[in-house]
Amino acid sequence: MKNNTYEIPAALKAAAKEAYGKAYAPYSQFHVGSAALTTQGNIVQGCNVENASYGLTICAERNCIGHAVANGEQSFQMIVIYTEQDKLTPPCGACRQVIAEFFEQSAPVIAINHKDEQQVWTVAQLLPDAFTPKDLLEL
Numbered sequence: 229m230k231n232n233t234y235e236i237p238a239a240l241k242a243a244a245k246e247a248y249g250k251a252y253a254p255y256s257q258f259h260v261g262s263a264a265l266t267t268q269g270n271i272v273q274g275c276n277v278e279n280a281s282y283g284l285t286i287c288a289e290r291n292c293i294g295h296a297v298a299n300g301e302q303s304f305q306m307i308v309i310y311t312e313q314d315k316l317t318p319p320c321g322a323c324r325q326v327i328a329e330f331f332e333q334s335a336p337v338i339a340i341n342h343k344d345e346q347q348v349w350t351v352a353q354l355l356p357d358a359f360t361p362k363d364l365l366e367l
């Protein structure tokens with residue numbers, strides 16, 4: 229599902245862009261906003277939060293998912309990643325693992341930018357044969 233035509237709800241795009249404006253990225257200057265649509269139809273937001281101890285940085289996508297879980301939601305329809313880069317920003321490896329924990333294999337992960345370009349992947353495309361709850365729990 230790598231294409232340029234996926235229909236993203238306007239409110240979800242707007243939420244990712246709004247979250248981008250809240251990013252804390254004084255070291256990389258690479259701001260990222262994320263928004264996810266939960267199975268219940270709610271929108272949750274996240275941004276990257278860097279730290280003077282660089283390795284403690286949390287990416288926008290993991291922040292978004294953590295935010296949702298803290299608000300009582302653990303399943304999602306899709307997640308959007310917004311940057312103001314000419315290149316579309318794919319989720320890092322750590323975020324792919326966390327996305328795989330909570331999203332269906334077929335769920336869309338969508339990178340968008342300020343030029344309204346988009347790239348869509350499924351969770352399975354981003355992390356094939358992922359280690360997930362099914363490998364630990366009786367699911």
Ligand code: THU
Pocket residue numbers: 253256258259260275276277278285286287288289309317318319320323
């Ligand atoms: N970053 C994200 O927030 N999400 C991604 O998908 C890629 C990377 C952040 C982490 C760090 O604050 C900055 O972008 C540069 O790596």
